[in-house]
Amino acid sequence: MGQPRLAxxxxxxxxLDPGTYYWCTCGRSRDQPFCDGSHQGTDFQPLEFTLTEKEEVALCQCKRTKTPPYCDGTHQTL
Ligand code: FES
Structure with missing residues (x-):
């Protein structure tokens, strides 16, 4: 599997309101940080995550976090 694109x-x-979301892992989505189906034809799949209450979240867009879908600061090293 190749490297994800750095969005x-x-x-x-x-x-975000409570609900289920699909975080883009390939970096190709035009609807960052969420999946728009652009991974089709690659080896990437979106990551499903669920929030049970309204929450402010920091979602990774460099696609290199160790704690997906959340930012862990890895983008600062790129
Ligand atoms: S945006 Fe990817 S680790 Fe912060």
């Missing part, structure tokens, strides 16, 4: 060198901070 941005900063997290997307969003206030």
């Amino acid at each position: 941005a060198k900063e997290p997307a901070v969003r206030s």
